[in-house]
Amino acid sequence: MSQEMTPKAIIFGSLLILAAVTFVVVLWPYTHRHTAPSEIYRQRTALEESGRKIYLANGCVYCHSQSIRTIDWGHGAERIAQAGDYISDEPVALGSARTGVDLSQEGGEHPDDWHIAHFINPRYTRPNSIMPPFEWLGMENIKSLTAYIQSLGMKGADKRMQRQRHWKEQVATAYEAGPAHNIRWLAEHVPEGWRNIPNPYPTTPAGLARGHKIYQDFCLGCHSPIGDGMGPAQPWIYPPPLNFTILKGREISGGIIYYQIMNGITGSAMPYFKKELESEKIWDVGNYVAEYFINQSDANTEPKGIDASYEP
Amino acid sequence: MEIDTGMEQEINKAAIAFSLTSALWFALATSMGMVAAGYLIAPDFMANIGWLQFGRIRPIHVNLVLFGFVTPGLLAAAFYYVPKLGRTQLFSQKLGVYNAILWNITIAIGVVTLSAGYTQGREYAELIWPVDMLIVINFALVIVNLVMTVRSRKEPILYVSIWYALAAVVLTATTYCLGNVIWKPSSGALVGIQDAILLWFYGHNIFGLLLTPLSLGVAYYVIPKVTRNPLYSHSLSLVGFWGLLVVYTHIGTHHLLQVPVPTWLKVISIVDSVAMVIPVMVFLINIWYTVKGKVGEIHADVAGKFVFAGTIFYFFVNIQGSMMALPQVQRVTHFNNWVVGHAHLGVLAFAGMTALGGMYYVLPKISGKPLYSHFLADLQYWLVLIGSGGFTVVLTIVGLIQGNAWLNGETVYRVLPAIQIYYVLRVAIGFLILSGAYIGLYNIVRTIFFNPGAKA
Structure with missing residues (x-):
């Protein structure tokens, strides 16, 4: 049987197979390549x-x-x-x-x-x-x-960039008007319902430990390990990361902190974390910031509804 | 086969040159792999050295393994067995040596251009047009040398190893031009989704039409030689050869199952990926039945050990590959380290070990000197075996963690801390492979130069 294998049979036979396969799986799709632009398509600059x-x-x-x-x-x-x-x-x-x-x-x-x-x-x-x-x-x-x-x-990105630029102007103006105005402005842009909600969960060592871990994994590059907004990213970011230590006595509820972590502050460098942090983690890191950096937490104060079953 | 004419073979300088090429770039390729793996556990390691950063080192690692280590290693064996099986001499030793020199120059230019950021930006087709041209010229020279050798043969029957060697170089020279869009020197790419279809057709064929047939050619030669058994079946080798060419060339689109390419193309790639079981099992049945009753001979011969281990990994990588082409499996395995494990299983554990076995088999014959150290060759065998096996296990675990976490709705960032320890393990196991590569380089250099041993 193997006598049938000659150099010609090997070389031309295998090239013939390759040509046939290339026609079916490369050339055929290529000749049908006229794809219509999608609804978000645009050319690059x-x-x-x-x-x-x-x-x-x-x-x-x-x-x-x-x-x-x-x-x-x-x-x-x-x-x-x-x-x-x-x-x-x-x-x-x-x-x-x-x-x-x-x-x-x-x-x-x-x-x-x-x-x-x-x-x-x-x-x-x-x-x-x-x-x-x-x-x-x-x-x-x-x-x-x-x-x-x-x-x-593409076009979807353009829309999002327009939103970033719009709010960048606003957050910069608020920052330049001084800390008191800035903090008020930031709080005012949280929906009213959220502003009135204290952190519903009590401060516990376990909760603070969780908050500490989340803070290290997500926050300290901008807000720094001591919460003063002087993390290594700070020189590159404007308006600069918020200094939590100036928030005491400025009516920053647990709900405000939660909302800002969840939703981010578009225009500023503060991203939204709702994709990466589940509800408990957001409450915990919020309370960690409140306890350690603001030195004032409304955790477990009224109105708080029915206690969750795990609460001590 | 088993035609030993007693005809004295000349010192095979071409095969020696390709062996040295392979051993040298194996050491450098694994070094690059270590650097890349280092970045994954310590991203600020060698921070801000542009030409050494991860995104440039990775394509250097991949191209060095494919074109620096495995291909020349397998070709070194082919430069020996093609004339030997034809009861003739290599057409031109001189051409072979110049070919190897040009090959090294090509690879070196490839490394320099990639580290300087000159790339076509397409996986497995990164090398820029001038380097592409050099690679095609290199393959053309190999084709000339092998085809002319076959034409001058005194043995009318062509043994299966020769089929694979000829088909591999001819088909790769062709698909390389196609895949690198050689008629478009400026970009080396098509536009849009069609570019991805062509790229993966080509990319998979680097494995399917270059490394696999060359490896099978070595296995078909070395295994019967080492066991002193005749090949189990010539009919099976025919079925396996043509089956491989028909089936393997269809399956590249299984890299694009989750991308908007035509559904019929995905279906072809899935069906043929599963059908790969046929040519693979045909080959393995043929080889393993040839070994039947002679496992002791394999165990006693380091070249036989390397090649036989290669065939076992060939089994695993192909069963795994067929499975990974199933859409339900790929939902978990795509985009993560499972695929990296699969690539190391195929290229290092199967083709790489086969290349090393082929070289250890031919080295004493092409140089006329005994292997410098059997102990070092054996040590290298165990290092590469444990290294590539362990590597695959670790990367498969990482891939399962990533894939399942993502399917479960986790973000990429959230999964990073969970897999860090496995990245550390990957580096640790990588040290085994790295040491194996440098030990092999030393052993092969000492076999050819400064060899105190008597003629084997």
């Missing part, structure tokens, strides 16, 4: 395009996917990837790993200054991050990279 080059040159694609799947409900499946999102990507940067987060809808999730602090050193804004620092790129490159990241999500 020159600055965003140069940022994309930096993204590719430095292998960001090895850790960050750009494709949200139907099963990504915990990652923010607000928008599932469509073929029409990628029609000007050459090469396409779908990515094959999520060592870091998916970035396909990252644009406008944070304001620019958050990204710059994060590129200088990712642990400045995300203490547990394992992304390497990119300070060595230089500020000009970091800015075009930021422009590219802020374009991810």
